[in-house]
Amino acid sequence: MNIAELEQIIRDSSDVPNATEEEVVAHFRAKYPVVNFGDRPVYVFTAEREFGGSCHAVSVHGINAPATPEHIYQYALITYCYAGEFKMTVDGAPVTLSAGDCLVADRHVPHGVAATGPNDFAVNIVLNDRFFDDHFLKTATRLGSKFALALSTRTSAHMESRVYQSRNDELARCLVDRILCEKFDPAVATDDIIDSLAEALLTHLLRTYEGDVRSQAEIDQCERLIGRIREHVALNYREGNLGKMAAALGYDATYLSATVRQETGQTFKQLVNEERMKRAAMLLQGTHMTVAEIAAEVGVSNLTQFYKRFREYAGCTPNDYRNQ
The missing domain is CATH 1.10.10.60 (Homeodomain-like)
Incomplete structure:
Protein backbone atom coordinates (compact mmCIF):
# COMPACT_ATOMS: atom_id res chain seq x y z
CA MET A 1 0.00 0.00 0.00
CA ASN A 2 1.15 3.52 -0.80
CA ILE A 3 1.66 5.50 2.44
CA ALA A 4 0.53 8.66 0.65
CA GLU A 5 -2.93 7.11 0.42
CA LEU A 6 -3.20 6.44 4.13
CA GLU A 7 -4.71 9.70 5.35
CA GLN A 8 -7.66 9.48 2.97
CA ILE A 9 -8.15 5.80 3.78
CA ILE A 10 -8.16 6.64 7.50
CA ARG A 11 -10.71 9.40 6.96
CA ASP A 12 -12.96 6.86 5.29
CA SER A 13 -12.38 4.13 7.88
CA SER A 14 -13.49 5.55 11.22
CA ASP A 15 -14.41 2.85 13.75
CA VAL A 16 -16.53 5.34 15.74
CA PRO A 17 -20.26 5.07 14.85
CA ASN A 18 -22.07 8.07 13.43
CA ALA A 19 -24.07 8.85 16.58
CA THR A 20 -24.84 11.70 18.94
CA GLU A 21 -23.09 12.03 22.28
CA GLU A 22 -26.36 11.11 24.03
CA GLU A 23 -26.61 7.92 21.99
CA VAL A 24 -23.03 7.00 22.86
CA VAL A 25 -23.71 7.49 26.58
CA ALA A 26 -26.88 5.40 26.31
CA HIS A 27 -24.90 2.65 24.60
CA PHE A 28 -22.28 2.71 27.36
CA ARG A 29 -24.98 2.58 30.06
CA ALA A 30 -26.62 -0.43 28.44
CA LYS A 31 -23.43 -2.39 27.87
CA TYR A 32 -20.87 -1.57 30.59
CA PRO A 33 -20.92 -1.46 34.39
CA VAL A 34 -20.15 1.81 36.18
CA VAL A 35 -17.80 2.24 39.14
CA ASN A 36 -17.09 5.29 41.27
CA PHE A 37 -13.53 6.29 40.53
CA GLY A 38 -12.58 8.99 42.99
CA ASP A 39 -15.43 11.47 42.77
CA ARG A 40 -16.77 10.55 39.33
CA PRO A 41 -18.46 7.62 37.55
CA VAL A 42 -16.32 5.63 35.12
CA TYR A 43 -17.44 2.86 32.77
CA VAL A 44 -15.51 -0.42 32.92
CA PHE A 45 -15.03 -2.26 29.64
CA THR A 46 -15.20 -6.00 30.20
CA ALA A 47 -12.44 -8.34 28.99
CA GLU A 48 -14.43 -9.30 25.92
CA ARG A 49 -12.62 -7.33 23.22
CA GLU A 50 -12.17 -9.36 20.06
CA PHE A 51 -8.52 -9.91 19.23
CA GLY A 52 -9.13 -12.70 16.72
CA GLY A 53 -6.36 -14.81 18.18
CA SER A 54 -3.79 -12.01 17.84
CA CYS A 55 -2.10 -9.91 20.50
CA HIS A 56 -3.41 -6.55 19.31
CA ALA A 57 -6.43 -4.64 18.00
CA VAL A 58 -5.85 -1.62 15.75
CA SER A 59 -8.62 0.92 15.18
CA VAL A 60 -9.15 4.49 14.03
CA HIS A 61 -10.98 7.11 16.10
CA GLY A 62 -12.12 9.24 13.25
CA ILE A 63 -13.28 12.70 12.24
CA ASN A 64 -16.49 14.35 13.47
CA ALA A 65 -16.97 11.67 16.12
CA PRO A 66 -19.01 12.33 19.29
CA ALA A 67 -17.38 12.44 22.71
CA THR A 68 -16.97 9.21 24.64
CA PRO A 69 -17.27 9.21 28.45
CA GLU A 70 -14.44 8.09 30.73
CA HIS A 71 -13.87 4.36 30.64
CA ILE A 72 -11.32 1.77 31.71
CA TYR A 73 -9.90 -0.91 29.42
CA GLN A 74 -8.60 -4.26 30.59
CA TYR A 75 -5.70 -3.82 28.17
CA ALA A 76 -2.78 -1.48 27.55
CA LEU A 77 -3.39 1.28 25.02
CA ILE A 78 -1.31 3.32 22.60
CA THR A 79 -3.17 6.32 21.14
CA TYR A 80 -1.33 8.15 18.35
CA CYS A 81 -2.72 11.47 17.09
CA TYR A 82 -2.47 11.10 13.33
CA ALA A 83 -3.83 14.50 12.29
CA GLY A 84 -5.27 17.64 13.86
CA GLU A 85 -5.77 17.51 17.63
CA PHE A 86 -7.07 14.74 19.85
CA LYS A 87 -8.50 15.97 23.15
CA MET A 88 -8.86 13.48 25.97
CA THR A 89 -9.28 13.16 29.70
CA VAL A 90 -6.74 10.82 31.28
CA ASP A 91 -7.42 9.91 34.90
CA GLY A 92 -9.67 12.94 35.13
CA ALA A 93 -7.14 15.46 33.77
CA PRO A 94 -7.40 17.15 30.34
CA VAL A 95 -4.82 16.06 27.75
CA THR A 96 -4.46 17.38 24.22
CA LEU A 97 -2.47 15.40 21.69
CA SER A 98 -1.23 17.29 18.66
CA ALA A 99 -0.45 15.48 15.40
CA GLY A 100 2.43 13.08 16.10
CA ASP A 101 1.94 13.00 19.88
CA CYS A 102 1.33 9.71 21.61
CA LEU A 103 -0.39 8.47 24.76
CA VAL A 104 0.60 5.16 26.36
CA ALA A 105 -1.79 4.06 29.10
CA ASP A 106 -1.65 0.96 31.25
CA ARG A 107 -4.64 -1.32 31.72
CA HIS A 108 -6.59 0.43 34.48
CA VAL A 109 -6.17 4.10 33.54
CA PRO A 110 -9.54 5.87 33.06
CA HIS A 111 -9.72 7.88 29.85
CA GLY A 112 -12.29 9.57 27.69
CA VAL A 113 -12.28 11.37 24.35
CA ALA A 114 -13.76 14.75 23.41
CA ALA A 115 -15.68 15.22 20.19
CA THR A 116 -13.41 15.34 17.15
CA GLY A 117 -13.52 17.90 14.36
CA PRO A 118 -13.28 17.48 10.57
CA ASN A 119 -9.49 17.21 10.66
CA ASP A 120 -8.93 15.29 13.90
CA PHE A 121 -8.29 11.59 14.06
CA ALA A 122 -6.15 9.16 16.02
CA VAL A 123 -4.97 5.57 15.85
CA ASN A 124 -5.63 3.24 18.79
CA ILE A 125 -3.41 0.18 19.29
CA VAL A 126 -4.79 -2.02 22.05
CA LEU A 127 -2.38 -4.64 23.43
CA ASN A 128 -3.47 -7.67 25.44
CA ASP A 129 -1.47 -9.61 28.03
CA ARG A 130 -0.20 -12.07 25.41
CA PHE A 131 1.63 -9.23 23.67
CA PHE A 132 3.66 -8.56 26.79
CA ASP A 133 4.16 -12.23 27.66
CA ASP A 134 5.17 -13.30 24.15
CA HIS A 135 6.84 -10.19 22.76
CA PHE A 136 7.67 -7.40 25.15
CA LEU A 137 8.64 -8.80 28.57
CA LYS A 138 12.27 -9.44 27.64
CA THR A 139 12.54 -5.98 26.05
CA ALA A 140 11.07 -4.37 29.18
CA THR A 141 13.62 -6.04 31.43
CA ARG A 142 16.44 -4.89 29.18
CA LEU A 143 15.20 -1.30 29.22
CA GLY A 144 14.91 -1.35 33.01
CA SER A 145 12.38 1.50 32.95
CA LYS A 146 9.86 1.33 35.79
CA PHE A 147 7.03 2.18 33.40
CA ALA A 148 8.13 -0.50 30.92
CA LEU A 149 8.22 -3.10 33.71
CA ALA A 150 4.82 -1.96 35.03
CA LEU A 151 3.32 -2.48 31.58
CA SER A 152 4.82 -5.95 31.33
CA THR A 153 4.28 -7.50 34.76
CA ARG A 154 0.93 -8.71 36.10
CA THR A 155 1.74 -7.81 39.70
CA SER A 156 1.72 -4.09 38.87
CA ALA A 157 -1.13 -1.74 39.85
CA HIS A 158 -1.43 -0.77 36.13
CA MET A 159 -2.45 2.80 36.88
CA GLU A 160 0.26 4.74 35.04
CA SER A 161 0.17 6.58 31.74
CA ARG A 162 2.53 8.73 29.71
CA VAL A 163 2.08 11.44 27.09
CA TYR A 164 5.02 11.61 24.70
CA GLN A 165 5.39 14.80 22.68
CA SER A 166 6.68 12.93 19.65
CA ARG A 167 5.23 15.28 17.02
CA ASN A 168 8.58 15.61 15.21
CA ASP A 169 9.50 11.95 15.64
CA GLU A 170 9.88 10.51 12.14
CA LEU A 171 10.51 6.95 13.34
CA ALA A 172 7.32 6.87 15.43
CA ARG A 173 5.31 8.15 12.45
CA CYS A 174 6.93 5.60 10.13
CA LEU A 175 6.10 2.70 12.48
CA VAL A 176 2.47 3.84 12.84
CA ASP A 177 2.20 4.19 9.04
CA ARG A 178 3.48 0.64 8.53
CA ILE A 179 1.03 -0.69 11.14
CA LEU A 180 -1.82 1.00 9.28
CA CYS A 181 -0.64 -0.34 5.93
CA GLU A 182 -0.79 -3.85 7.36
CA LYS A 183 -4.23 -3.20 8.86
CA PHE A 184 -5.79 -1.88 5.67
CA ASP A 185 -3.97 -4.19 3.27
CA PRO A 186 -3.43 -7.46 5.18
CA ALA A 187 -1.34 -10.27 3.75
CA VAL A 188 0.39 -13.41 4.96
CA ALA A 189 1.74 -12.98 8.52
CA THR A 190 0.16 -9.53 8.94
CA ASP A 191 -0.56 -10.19 12.64
CA ASP A 192 3.07 -11.12 13.28
CA ILE A 193 4.32 -8.02 11.48
CA ILE A 194 1.96 -5.73 13.44
CA ASP A 195 3.12 -7.34 16.70
CA SER A 196 6.73 -6.65 15.74
CA LEU A 197 5.98 -3.09 14.65
CA ALA A 198 4.01 -2.41 17.86
CA GLU A 199 6.92 -3.76 19.91
CA ALA A 200 9.32 -1.52 17.97
CA LEU A 201 7.04 1.51 18.47
CA LEU A 202 6.66 0.95 22.21
CA THR A 203 10.38 0.25 22.64
CA HIS A 204 11.27 3.41 20.70
CA LEU A 205 8.92 5.59 22.76
CA LEU A 206 10.17 4.23 26.07
CA ARG A 207 13.87 4.42 25.33
CA THR A 208 13.55 7.89 23.77
CA TYR A 209 11.27 9.61 26.28
CA GLU A 210 11.61 7.73 29.58
CA GLY A 211 14.41 9.13 31.72
CA ASP A 212 15.14 5.96 33.68
CA VAL A 213 16.01 3.63 30.78
CA ARG A 214 19.24 1.80 31.49
CA SER A 215 22.41 2.45 29.60
Whole structure:
Protein backbone atom coordinates (compact mmCIF):
# COMPACT_ATOMS: atom_id res chain seq x y z
CA MET A 1 0.00 0.00 0.00
CA ASN A 2 1.15 3.52 -0.80
CA ILE A 3 1.66 5.50 2.44
CA ALA A 4 0.53 8.66 0.65
CA GLU A 5 -2.93 7.11 0.42
CA LEU A 6 -3.20 6.44 4.13
CA GLU A 7 -4.71 9.70 5.35
CA GLN A 8 -7.66 9.48 2.97
CA ILE A 9 -8.15 5.80 3.78
CA ILE A 10 -8.16 6.64 7.50
CA ARG A 11 -10.71 9.40 6.96
CA ASP A 12 -12.96 6.86 5.29
CA SER A 13 -12.38 4.13 7.88
CA SER A 14 -13.49 5.55 11.22
CA ASP A 15 -14.41 2.85 13.75
CA VAL A 16 -16.53 5.34 15.74
CA PRO A 17 -20.26 5.07 14.85
CA ASN A 18 -22.07 8.07 13.43
CA ALA A 19 -24.07 8.85 16.58
CA THR A 20 -24.84 11.70 18.94
CA GLU A 21 -23.09 12.03 22.28
CA GLU A 22 -26.36 11.11 24.03
CA GLU A 23 -26.61 7.92 21.99
CA VAL A 24 -23.03 7.00 22.86
CA VAL A 25 -23.71 7.49 26.58
CA ALA A 26 -26.88 5.40 26.31
CA HIS A 27 -24.90 2.65 24.60
CA PHE A 28 -22.28 2.71 27.36
CA ARG A 29 -24.98 2.58 30.06
CA ALA A 30 -26.62 -0.43 28.44
CA LYS A 31 -23.43 -2.39 27.87
CA TYR A 32 -20.87 -1.57 30.59
CA PRO A 33 -20.92 -1.46 34.39
CA VAL A 34 -20.15 1.81 36.18
CA VAL A 35 -17.80 2.24 39.14
CA ASN A 36 -17.09 5.29 41.27
CA PHE A 37 -13.53 6.29 40.53
CA GLY A 38 -12.58 8.99 42.99
CA ASP A 39 -15.43 11.47 42.77
CA ARG A 40 -16.77 10.55 39.33
CA PRO A 41 -18.46 7.62 37.55
CA VAL A 42 -16.32 5.63 35.12
CA TYR A 43 -17.44 2.86 32.77
CA VAL A 44 -15.51 -0.42 32.92
CA PHE A 45 -15.03 -2.26 29.64
CA THR A 46 -15.20 -6.00 30.20
CA ALA A 47 -12.44 -8.34 28.99
CA GLU A 48 -14.43 -9.30 25.92
CA ARG A 49 -12.62 -7.33 23.22
CA GLU A 50 -12.17 -9.36 20.06
CA PHE A 51 -8.52 -9.91 19.23
CA GLY A 52 -9.13 -12.70 16.72
CA GLY A 53 -6.36 -14.81 18.18
CA SER A 54 -3.79 -12.01 17.84
CA CYS A 55 -2.10 -9.91 20.50
CA HIS A 56 -3.41 -6.55 19.31
CA ALA A 57 -6.43 -4.64 18.00
CA VAL A 58 -5.85 -1.62 15.75
CA SER A 59 -8.62 0.92 15.18
CA VAL A 60 -9.15 4.49 14.03
CA HIS A 61 -10.98 7.11 16.10
CA GLY A 62 -12.12 9.24 13.25
CA ILE A 63 -13.28 12.70 12.24
CA ASN A 64 -16.49 14.35 13.47
CA ALA A 65 -16.97 11.67 16.12
CA PRO A 66 -19.01 12.33 19.29
CA ALA A 67 -17.38 12.44 22.71
CA THR A 68 -16.97 9.21 24.64
CA PRO A 69 -17.27 9.21 28.45
CA GLU A 70 -14.44 8.09 30.73
CA HIS A 71 -13.87 4.36 30.64
CA ILE A 72 -11.32 1.77 31.71
CA TYR A 73 -9.90 -0.91 29.42
CA GLN A 74 -8.60 -4.26 30.59
CA TYR A 75 -5.70 -3.82 28.17
CA ALA A 76 -2.78 -1.48 27.55
CA LEU A 77 -3.39 1.28 25.02
CA ILE A 78 -1.31 3.32 22.60
CA THR A 79 -3.17 6.32 21.14
CA TYR A 80 -1.33 8.15 18.35
CA CYS A 81 -2.72 11.47 17.09
CA TYR A 82 -2.47 11.10 13.33
CA ALA A 83 -3.83 14.50 12.29
CA GLY A 84 -5.27 17.64 13.86
CA GLU A 85 -5.77 17.51 17.63
CA PHE A 86 -7.07 14.74 19.85
CA LYS A 87 -8.50 15.97 23.15
CA MET A 88 -8.86 13.48 25.97
CA THR A 89 -9.28 13.16 29.70
CA VAL A 90 -6.74 10.82 31.28
CA ASP A 91 -7.42 9.91 34.90
CA GLY A 92 -9.67 12.94 35.13
CA ALA A 93 -7.14 15.46 33.77
CA PRO A 94 -7.40 17.15 30.34
CA VAL A 95 -4.82 16.06 27.75
CA THR A 96 -4.46 17.38 24.22
CA LEU A 97 -2.47 15.40 21.69
CA SER A 98 -1.23 17.29 18.66
CA ALA A 99 -0.45 15.48 15.40
CA GLY A 100 2.43 13.08 16.10
CA ASP A 101 1.94 13.00 19.88
CA CYS A 102 1.33 9.71 21.61
CA LEU A 103 -0.39 8.47 24.76
CA VAL A 104 0.60 5.16 26.36
CA ALA A 105 -1.79 4.06 29.10
CA ASP A 106 -1.65 0.96 31.25
CA ARG A 107 -4.64 -1.32 31.72
CA HIS A 108 -6.59 0.43 34.48
CA VAL A 109 -6.17 4.10 33.54
CA PRO A 110 -9.54 5.87 33.06
CA HIS A 111 -9.72 7.88 29.85
CA GLY A 112 -12.29 9.57 27.69
CA VAL A 113 -12.28 11.37 24.35
CA ALA A 114 -13.76 14.75 23.41
CA ALA A 115 -15.68 15.22 20.19
CA THR A 116 -13.41 15.34 17.15
CA GLY A 117 -13.52 17.90 14.36
CA PRO A 118 -13.28 17.48 10.57
CA ASN A 119 -9.49 17.21 10.66
CA ASP A 120 -8.93 15.29 13.90
CA PHE A 121 -8.29 11.59 14.06
CA ALA A 122 -6.15 9.16 16.02
CA VAL A 123 -4.97 5.57 15.85
CA ASN A 124 -5.63 3.24 18.79
CA ILE A 125 -3.41 0.18 19.29
CA VAL A 126 -4.79 -2.02 22.05
CA LEU A 127 -2.38 -4.64 23.43
CA ASN A 128 -3.47 -7.67 25.44
CA ASP A 129 -1.47 -9.61 28.03
CA ARG A 130 -0.20 -12.07 25.41
CA PHE A 131 1.63 -9.23 23.67
CA PHE A 132 3.66 -8.56 26.79
CA ASP A 133 4.16 -12.23 27.66
CA ASP A 134 5.17 -13.30 24.15
CA HIS A 135 6.84 -10.19 22.76
CA PHE A 136 7.67 -7.40 25.15
CA LEU A 137 8.64 -8.80 28.57
CA LYS A 138 12.27 -9.44 27.64
CA THR A 139 12.54 -5.98 26.05
CA ALA A 140 11.07 -4.37 29.18
CA THR A 141 13.62 -6.04 31.43
CA ARG A 142 16.44 -4.89 29.18
CA LEU A 143 15.20 -1.30 29.22
CA GLY A 144 14.91 -1.35 33.01
CA SER A 145 12.38 1.50 32.95
CA LYS A 146 9.86 1.33 35.79
CA PHE A 147 7.03 2.18 33.40
CA ALA A 148 8.13 -0.50 30.92
CA LEU A 149 8.22 -3.10 33.71
CA ALA A 150 4.82 -1.96 35.03
CA LEU A 151 3.32 -2.48 31.58
CA SER A 152 4.82 -5.95 31.33
CA THR A 153 4.28 -7.50 34.76
CA ARG A 154 0.93 -8.71 36.10
CA THR A 155 1.74 -7.81 39.70
CA SER A 156 1.72 -4.09 38.87
CA ALA A 157 -1.13 -1.74 39.85
CA HIS A 158 -1.43 -0.77 36.13
CA MET A 159 -2.45 2.80 36.88
CA GLU A 160 0.26 4.74 35.04
CA SER A 161 0.17 6.58 31.74
CA ARG A 162 2.53 8.73 29.71
CA VAL A 163 2.08 11.44 27.09
CA TYR A 164 5.02 11.61 24.70
CA GLN A 165 5.39 14.80 22.68
CA SER A 166 6.68 12.93 19.65
CA ARG A 167 5.23 15.28 17.02
CA ASN A 168 8.58 15.61 15.21
CA ASP A 169 9.50 11.95 15.64
CA GLU A 170 9.88 10.51 12.14
CA LEU A 171 10.51 6.95 13.34
CA ALA A 172 7.32 6.87 15.43
CA ARG A 173 5.31 8.15 12.45
CA CYS A 174 6.93 5.60 10.13
CA LEU A 175 6.10 2.70 12.48
CA VAL A 176 2.47 3.84 12.84
CA ASP A 177 2.20 4.19 9.04
CA ARG A 178 3.48 0.64 8.53
CA ILE A 179 1.03 -0.69 11.14
CA LEU A 180 -1.82 1.00 9.28
CA CYS A 181 -0.64 -0.34 5.93
CA GLU A 182 -0.79 -3.85 7.36
CA LYS A 183 -4.23 -3.20 8.86
CA PHE A 184 -5.79 -1.88 5.67
CA ASP A 185 -3.97 -4.19 3.27
CA PRO A 186 -3.43 -7.46 5.18
CA ALA A 187 -1.34 -10.27 3.75
CA VAL A 188 0.39 -13.41 4.96
CA ALA A 189 1.74 -12.98 8.52
CA THR A 190 0.16 -9.53 8.94
CA ASP A 191 -0.56 -10.19 12.64
CA ASP A 192 3.07 -11.12 13.28
CA ILE A 193 4.32 -8.02 11.48
CA ILE A 194 1.96 -5.73 13.44
CA ASP A 195 3.12 -7.34 16.70
CA SER A 196 6.73 -6.65 15.74
CA LEU A 197 5.98 -3.09 14.65
CA ALA A 198 4.01 -2.41 17.86
CA GLU A 199 6.92 -3.76 19.91
CA ALA A 200 9.32 -1.52 17.97
CA LEU A 201 7.04 1.51 18.47
CA LEU A 202 6.66 0.95 22.21
CA THR A 203 10.38 0.25 22.64
CA HIS A 204 11.27 3.41 20.70
CA LEU A 205 8.92 5.59 22.76
CA LEU A 206 10.17 4.23 26.07
CA ARG A 207 13.87 4.42 25.33
CA THR A 208 13.55 7.89 23.77
CA TYR A 209 11.27 9.61 26.28
CA GLU A 210 11.61 7.73 29.58
CA GLY A 211 14.41 9.13 31.72
CA ASP A 212 15.14 5.96 33.68
CA VAL A 213 16.01 3.63 30.78
CA ARG A 214 19.24 1.80 31.49
CA SER A 215 22.41 2.45 29.60
CA GLN A 216 23.90 -0.22 27.35
CA ALA A 217 26.72 -0.66 29.86
CA GLU A 218 24.20 -1.43 32.61
CA ILE A 219 22.37 -3.87 30.35
CA ASP A 220 25.63 -5.62 29.45
CA GLN A 221 26.61 -5.88 33.12
CA CYS A 222 23.26 -7.45 34.06
CA GLU A 223 23.41 -9.87 31.14
CA ARG A 224 26.87 -11.01 32.19
CA LEU A 225 25.62 -11.60 35.72
CA ILE A 226 22.58 -13.55 34.49
CA GLY A 227 24.92 -15.62 32.34
CA ARG A 228 26.99 -16.48 35.42
CA ILE A 229 23.81 -17.32 37.36
CA ARG A 230 22.55 -19.63 34.60
CA GLU A 231 25.95 -21.31 34.39
CA HIS A 232 25.97 -21.88 38.17
CA VAL A 233 22.42 -23.28 38.08
CA ALA A 234 23.33 -25.61 35.20
CA LEU A 235 26.19 -27.04 37.28
CA ASN A 236 24.42 -27.10 40.66
CA TYR A 237 20.75 -27.66 39.87
CA ARG A 238 20.53 -30.78 42.08
CA GLU A 239 21.24 -28.69 45.17
CA GLY A 240 19.67 -25.41 43.99
CA ASN A 241 20.83 -23.36 46.97
CA LEU A 242 20.54 -19.56 46.57
CA GLY A 243 22.80 -18.80 49.54
CA LYS A 244 25.62 -20.98 48.25
CA MET A 245 25.33 -19.49 44.78
CA ALA A 246 25.51 -15.97 46.24
CA ALA A 247 28.62 -16.89 48.19
CA ALA A 248 30.21 -18.47 45.09
CA LEU A 249 29.50 -15.44 42.90
CA GLY A 250 30.32 -12.85 45.57
CA TYR A 251 26.90 -11.15 45.75
CA ASP A 252 24.23 -10.66 48.39
CA ALA A 253 21.54 -13.38 48.14
CA THR A 254 18.66 -10.89 48.27
CA TYR A 255 20.21 -8.83 45.46
CA LEU A 256 20.69 -11.93 43.30
CA SER A 257 17.13 -13.07 43.91
CA ALA A 258 15.76 -9.68 42.86
CA THR A 259 18.05 -9.55 39.82
CA VAL A 260 16.94 -12.99 38.64
CA ARG A 261 13.28 -12.01 38.92
CA GLN A 262 13.78 -8.67 37.15
CA GLU A 263 15.98 -9.96 34.34
CA THR A 264 14.31 -13.32 33.61
CA GLY A 265 10.75 -12.92 34.89
CA GLN A 266 11.32 -16.05 37.00
CA THR A 267 12.24 -16.70 40.61
CA PHE A 268 15.47 -18.48 41.47
CA LYS A 269 13.45 -21.58 42.41
CA GLN A 270 11.70 -21.52 39.04
CA LEU A 271 15.06 -21.23 37.29
CA VAL A 272 16.38 -24.25 39.20
CA ASN A 273 13.21 -26.26 38.60
CA GLU A 274 13.33 -25.50 34.86
CA GLU A 275 16.90 -26.81 34.71
CA ARG A 276 15.93 -29.93 36.67
CA MET A 277 13.02 -30.71 34.34
CA LYS A 278 15.18 -30.07 31.28
CA ARG A 279 17.70 -32.61 32.57
CA ALA A 280 14.91 -35.02 33.46
CA ALA A 281 13.56 -34.80 29.90
CA MET A 282 17.01 -35.64 28.54
CA LEU A 283 17.28 -38.66 30.85
CA LEU A 284 13.82 -39.87 29.87
CA GLN A 285 14.80 -39.70 26.22
CA GLY A 286 18.32 -41.07 26.46
CA THR A 287 18.38 -43.64 29.29
CA HIS A 288 16.45 -46.59 30.70
CA MET A 289 16.42 -45.16 34.23
CA THR A 290 13.11 -45.40 36.09
CA VAL A 291 11.13 -42.25 36.78
CA ALA A 292 11.98 -42.52 40.48
CA GLU A 293 15.68 -42.79 39.68
CA ILE A 294 15.50 -39.76 37.37
CA ALA A 295 13.67 -37.74 40.02
CA ALA A 296 16.40 -38.50 42.54
CA GLU A 297 19.10 -37.82 39.96
CA VAL A 298 17.85 -34.28 39.27
CA GLY A 299 17.38 -33.44 42.95
CA VAL A 300 13.64 -33.93 43.53
CA SER A 301 13.15 -36.28 46.49
CA ASN A 302 9.33 -36.26 46.45
CA LEU A 303 8.10 -38.37 43.53
CA THR A 304 4.62 -36.84 43.59
CA GLN A 305 6.15 -33.39 43.34
CA PHE A 306 8.33 -34.56 40.46
CA TYR A 307 5.32 -35.80 38.49
CA LYS A 308 3.51 -32.51 39.12
CA ARG A 309 6.46 -30.34 38.10
CA PHE A 310 7.23 -32.41 35.01
CA ARG A 311 3.63 -32.24 33.82
CA GLU A 312 3.72 -28.43 34.22
CA TYR A 313 7.01 -28.32 32.29
CA ALA A 314 6.23 -30.73 29.45
CA GLY A 315 2.45 -30.87 29.39
CA CYS A 316 2.39 -34.63 29.93
CA THR A 317 3.55 -37.29 32.40
CA PRO A 318 7.15 -38.55 32.39
CA ASN A 319 6.05 -41.93 30.99
CA ASP A 320 4.02 -40.32 28.21
CA TYR A 321 6.98 -38.09 27.38
CA ARG A 322 9.27 -41.14 27.15
CA ASN A 323 6.79 -43.03 24.95
CA GLN A 324 6.41 -40.07 22.61
